[in-house]
Amino acid sequence: MGFSLGEQLDITQVMDLKDRLQAEFEQSDSLLIDGSKVSRVDAPGLQLLLTARNLCNNQSKGWKWEGASGELVGAAKTLGLVEPLGLVDFAE
Secondary structure (H helix, E strand, O other): OOOEEOOOEEOOOOOHHHHHHHHHHOOOOEEEEOOOOOEEEHHHHHHHHHHHHHHHHHHOOOEEEEOOOHHHHHHHHHHOOOOOOOOHHHHH
């Protein structure tokens, strides 16, 4: 099972999610992200994911999506982040 983003990926959850992602990042060679339950998402949440993904790329760690909700993909589309976040497979 992947790292679950939960239902809210918004500014109210960013600090907690950052801490959880950082702990997971330090313990793993790759991250398997599950965004299938995300029902609320905003720009700060997507910025956090983009920063985490870029950090993985810079440190040669893997980043893979286990799932992504329509809300998550839709918000990424709106901000032009589908490709940078690696959500292309879920955007079709």
